[in-house]
Amino acid sequence: MTNAQFDREQVLRAAMKAFMYKGYGKTSMQDLKKVTGLHPGSIYCAFDNKRGLLIAALEQYRLDRSGEFQAFFPSSQPVMISLKNYLNDIVQGCLNCDAPQACLLTKALSEISEQDEEIQQIIAHNLQAWQQALAEKLEQAKIQHELTTTRDSDHLARFFVMGIYGLRTFAHTYPKTDVLQQLADQLYSDICA
Amino acid sequence: MTNAQFDREQVLRAAMKAFMYKGYGKTSMQDLKKVTGLHPGSIYCAFDNKRGLLIAALEQYRLDRSGEFQAFFPSSQPVMISLKNYLNDIVQGCLNCDAPQACLLTKALSEISEQDEEIQQIIAHNLQAWQQALAEKLEQAKIQHELTTTRDSDHLARFFVMGIYGLRTFAHTYPKTDVLQQLADQLYSDICA
DNA sequence: TATTCATTTGAATGATCATTCAAGCTTTAT
DNA sequence: ATAAAGCTTGAATGATCATTCAAATGAATA
Numbered sequence: 001m002t003n004a005q006f007d008r009e010q011v012l013r014a015a016m017k018a019f020m021y022k023g024y025g026k027t028s029m030q031d032l033k034k035v036t037g038l039h040p041g042s043i044y045c046a047f048d049n050k051r052g053l054l055i056a057a058l059e060q061y062r063l064d065r066s067g068e069f070q071a072f073f074p075s076s077q078p079v080m081i082s083l084k085n086y087l088n089d090i091v092q093g094c095l096n097c098d099a100p101q102a103c104l105l106t107k108a109l110s111e112i113s114e115q116d117e118e119i120q121q122i123i124a125h126n127l128q129a130w131q132q133a134l135a136e137k138l139e140q141a142k143i144q145h146e147l148t149t150t151r152d153s154d155h156l157a158r159f160f161v162m163g164i165y166g167l168r169t170f171a172h173t174y175p176k177t178d179v180l181q182q183l184a185d186q187l188y189s190d191i192c193a
Numbered sequence: 194m195t196n197a198q199f200d201r202e203q204v205l206r207a208a209m210k211a212f213m214y215k216g217y218g219k220t221s222m223q224d225l226k227k228v229t230g231l232h233p234g235s236i237y238c239a240f241d242n243k244r245g246l247l248i249a250a251l252e253q254y255r256l257d258r259s260g261e262f263q264a265f266f267p268s269s270q271p272v273m274i275s276l277k278n279y280l281n282d283i284v285q286g287c288l289n290c291d292a293p294q295a296c297l298l299t300k301a302l303s304e305i306s307e308q309d310e311e312i313q314q315i316i317a318h319n320l321q322a323w324q325q326a327l328a329e330k331l332e333q334a335k336i337q338h339e340l341t342t343t344r345d346s347d348h349l350a351r352f353f354v355m356g357i358y359g360l361r362t363f364a365h366t367y368p369k370t371d372v373l374q375q376l377a378d379q380l381y382s383d384i385c386a
Numbered sequence: 387t388a389t390t391c392a393t394t395t396g397a398a399t400g401a402t403c404a405t406t407c408a409a410g411c412t413t414t415a416t
Numbered sequence: 417a418t419a420a421a422g423c424t425t426g427a428a429t430g431a432t433c434a435t436t437c438a439a440a441t442g443a444a445t446a
Contacts, residue, residue: 023304025218029434039395040435050434102303109365110295110303111216124366158363158372159379166359170351172302173317179351186352190383222404232425233405243404 008046011036012060015053020104023111024054054108055122061104062126069133079141084188090164091184094171102168131161138191147192156191163187201239204229205253208246213297216304217247247301248315254297255319262326272334277381283357284377287364295361324354331384340385349384356380 014035018027029040029050036043047053072089073082109123135157141147149156167187171180207228211220222233222243229236240246265282266275302316328350334340342349360380364373 021307023218025216026308028432030432041395041437042393044435045393106362107303109362110300113365114214115219120365127366155375155379159376162356162359162363162376164359165362166355166357169299169302169358169362170355172306172313173320182348183352183355186348193386221402223402234407234425235423237405238423 009060011038011046012053012057013064015057016061016104019054019057020102020107024108025111051116051119055119058104058108058119058122058126062129065130066133069130073137078146079137079144080146080192083137083141087164087184087188088181090167091177091180094168094180095175095177102172106165106168127161131157134160149191149193160187160191163190202253204231204239205246205250206257208250209254209297212247212250213295213300217301218304244309244312248312251297251301251312251315251319255322258323259326262323266330271339272330272337273339273385276330276334280357280377280381281374283360284370284373287361287373288368288370295365299358299361320354324350327353342385353380353384356383 014037015032018031018035021027022031029043032038032043032050032053033040038046043050043053047056069086072086073079105123105127109120109127112123113120135153138147138156138160139153142149142153163183164187167180167183170183174180207230208225211224211228214220215224222236225231225236225243225246226233231239236243236246240249262279265279266272298316298320302313302320305316306313328346331340331349331353332346335342335346356376357380360373360376363376367373
């Protein structure tokens with residue numbers, strides 16, 4: 001019943017990419033067959049159905065992004081420097097049209113939120129975990145006196161993620177480096193103030 | 194060939210609502226038949242096809258929102274008061290689950306952007322027109338000395354719309370009045386600063 | 387080598403979709 | 417009242433979709 005003949009991570013990353021590019025609804029099983037190299041039967045055996053594949057891909061996305069996030073914050077470096085690098089990386093990601101232009105989480109959230117409560121919960125939970133991780137970094141920055149503000153770390157983190165959601169949407173309408181960078185810089189300095 | 198036997202605006206608003214709720218892809222012609230009260234043949238006669246109906250609905254949405262926007266800024270009232278009211282109204286809109294939770298423009302942008310260049314252009318154009326209208330209001334506020342900042346009105350307007358995009362996405366993950374209001378207030382005061 | 391068992395495979399299935407169109411109906415003009 | 421024209425109607429069409437399953441294949445054991 002279960003199997004692991006194929007590279008699960010590679011399959012999930014291929015599915016992720018397809019879902020990000022076309023959206024969940026418009027990604028057909030034929031598309032998924034093509035990009036994963038798996039035949040329909042194998043996909044159904046491993047993930048139950050298309051929805052199961054999305055759920056597994058969301059989990060892989062969470063793992064990948066979580067690792068990526070932590071890698072941006074080495075203990076050897078001031079937190080706020082890392083945060084700026086992280087933000088700049090997101091700006092670059094918005095401009096790189098070939099790769100995942102949008103975040104899988106926000107893309108899927110926008111598409112599915114009204115239709116599938118369970119998936120909405122998964123996505124909301126992942127986004128909140130990301131926000132919480134950011135809040136922890138900001139709290140650490142406050143403790144290390146890199147960041148001096150009376151505002152609550154949770155409050156700051158919420159505003160920061162809101163800004164990034166907005167930045168990604170904005171990039172869809174106007175993908176120019178300088179404007180996006182300016183917006184990101186403004187967001188960063190509003191956090192510091 | 195052409196006809197106007199039915200109430201075009203009413204039909205387009207019904208279609209808008211359906212597209213906002215289910216998304217373009219998942220809204221079937223049967224759904225559209227149900228909500229518009231029009232038979233498939235009539236829809237094809239009036240709008241060519243489903244895509245044509247979307248384009249017409251986007252135009253109606255632009256008209257509706259444009260009127261709504263201007264109504265928020267009566268000349269009898271300070272611009273910045275109107276802006277705050279407008280922002281608060283958006284916060285309420287994010288919480289009103291029954292009605293268009295999301296903006297049709299951003300919802301369609303997220304779903305269609307990679308697939309249909311022409312529709313992407315229409316949406317991007319509409320969003321930029323909205324941003325431009327905001328920039329004009331901010332410029333007016335500066336002239337009337339309601340707003341004292343060295344920052345460019347275009348820059349401010351971009352940051353503002355970015356914030357609203359982000360607010361709407363945030364609301365999908367965490368639709369609590371107080372948190373959204375706090376984020377909106379923060380956005381407003383960051384514009385003023 | 388022969389046999390058994392699990393996996394892979396892709397064609398078949400049934401549902402749903404956007405779109406079309408010919409028949410029926412209403413309206414308008416004479 | 418009659419005829420012509422256009423509009424409404426919803427069943428039919430052909431394509432595409434997610435999903436299934438029986439046959440083919442390969443691996444493992446004896």
